[in-house]
Amino acid sequence: MKNFFFLIIFLLGIHCVEAQETSVMRAGTAKVNITPGTLPQNRVVHDSLYARSLILETPEVRIAFLSFDLGGYTNPELLESLKKKYKLTELYFCPSHTHSGYADRNTIADKLTEAIDKASKNMFEAKLSGGNRSIPQLTFDRLIVRDDGHAREAWYADPEGHYRYLNKERIPLGQVDNSVGLIRIDNNKGEPRAFIMNFACHPDALVEIRSIVSADYVGYATKYVESAFGNEANCLFVQGGAGNQCSLFKTPTDGTQPENFYDMVGRMGKLLGIEAVALAKDLFPNPNDKTSIVLKTDSLDLANRFDDDVATIHFSTILINNKYAIATFPGEPFIKFQIDWKREMGPYTIPFFFGYTWNGGKWPTYVPDVRSAALGGYGADWGPVRAAGGGEAVITRHLFNYYVMTGLMRKGQGPGDHRLDDGTTIWTPDWMK
Numbered sequence: 001m002k003n004f005f006f007l008i009i010f011l012l013g014i015h016c017v018e019a020q021e022t023s024v025m026r027a028g029t030a031k032v033n034i035t036p037g038t039l040p041q042n043r044v045v046h047d048s049l050y051a052r053s054l055i056l057e058t059p060e061v062r063i064a065f066l067s068f069d070l071g072g073y074t075n076p077e078l079l080e081s082l083k084k085k086y087k088l089t090e091l092y093f094c095p096s097h098t099h100s101g102y103a104d105r106n107t108i109a110d111k112l113t114e115a116i117d118k119a120s121k122n123m124f125e126a127k128l129s130g131g132n133r134s135i136p137q138l139t140f141d142r143l144i145v146r147d148d149g150h151a152r153e154a155w156y157a158d159p160e161g162h163y164r165y166l167n168k169e170r171i172p173l174g175q176v177d178n179s180v181g182l183i184r185i186d187n188n189k190g191e192p193r194a195f196i197m198n199f200a201c202h203p204d205a206l207v208e209i210r211s212i213v214s215a216d217y218v219g220y221a222t223k224y225v226e227s228a229f230g231n232e233a234n235c236l237f238v239q240g241g242a243g244n245q246c247s248l249f250k251t252p253t254d255g256t257q258p259e260n261f262y263d264m265v266g267r268m269g270k271l272l273g274i275e276a277v278a279l280a281k282d283l284f285p286n287p288n289d290k291t292s293i294v295l296k297t298d299s300l301d302l303a304n305r306f307d308d309d310v311a312t313i314h315f316s317t318i319l320i321n322n323k324y325a326i327a328t329f330p331g332e333p334f335i336k337f338q339i340d341w342k343r344e345m346g347p348y349t350i351p352f353f354f355g356y357t358w359n360g361g362k363w364p365t366y367v368p369d370v371r372s373a374a375l376g377g378y379g380a381d382w383g384p385v386r387a388a389g390g391g392e393a394v395i396t397r398h399l400f401n402y403y404v405m406t407g408l409m410r411k412g413q414g415p416g417d418h419r420l421d422d423g424t425t426i427w428t429p430d431w432m433k
Helices: 002-012 076-085 108-120 216-228 261-282 335-344 370-375 390-406
Strands: 015-017 025-033 050-057 062-068 090-095 124-134 139-141 143-145 151-153 179-187 192-199 234-239 245-247 293-303 310-320 324-329 350-355
Touching: 025 108, 025 192, 025 234, 050 108, 050 192, 050 216, 050 234, 062 108, 062 234, 076 090, 076 108, 090 234, 124 261, 124 350, 143 370, 179 261, 179 350, 192 216, 192 261, 192 350, 216 234, 216 261, 234 350, 293 390, 310 390, 324 390, 335 350, 335 390
Parallel strands: 062 090, 192 234, 324 350
Antiparallel strands: 015 293, 025 050, 025 124, 050 062, 124 179, 139 245, 143 151, 179 192, 293 310, 310 324
């Protein structure tokens, strides 16, 4: 009885917006330069920062994604005003988490508003496709397990020289997701007009050069994809479960700047872009897809690990065309949650994990999985870190919502009769039902 009462309360707490199947989806997209016009004297621009927007709508549901080259950004007032003005069911802020970003706090809200406004004024009939592609390993787990069984950060060199500072040998250590995800949005002529690239890796290759303003490898990757399609399509980048993921192409500077520093960062971005373009060219809308957008926005309280702070986070489970399943997760979730989400999806579902994605509530900072929390390291057992088990609770809620949305989670008991090979049906006793 206690469990039944909890289930009723749980179901009542879900905010659910569902769309009936329809034959039409519309989309709008825009790209806005958000590089500050004025910078402190100690900073210079290496490459421009951008905000890219995408609006997707059916007659019942309208959602938008704002992808931008900043370390992070939340603004509840802006979020609510944009949702109201543009009649959005949900709006998702998706910072790439570049460690070399820089925002003008006086103008950034206007720039993000401009990106949504331009997209809303250029809506078109759209077809959607998507997929994931296995790629050569570009990342490693920056929390490296040492001889005592605990993990230390990649920036901690072993005294005995076992692991060197920032993994100079580029050893493919730890748990990673060697794949890139892509959602492609075409107009009714079959021409791509927007992409969402989904990949998990910290964009911090340039962080050692404190004076640089840059989108890091993300800037190179998105530029490559857009160039491959004649700059006629915007490429939004949405970070994955990158809380413990580091680039194998990160060049350690040790206080100096090697000549090939930018080449390495560019190489990382280009390799990712090449794989994303190859995937994009293999994607085509299925003419048998029945267009729909279904989403459930939910919330959970995540406690801090070592103090009394509690973050109430918001997240959404999104199902498009009953095929493309997106789990959003604010803060810096670890890679295991991305892997688990993808593994749990059925054979007919194409999954995406949108980490660092905020649509209200508090930004929870690092959210480690239980094993990583036990092994330790930055973001796992020190630093701004949420208690072990919180991330697993979010993924469990995503999975529950997904199965409710698809109708697989029955409201009552399932069938229990026995059916023999000859077609004979045997009544099931009440005690078995």
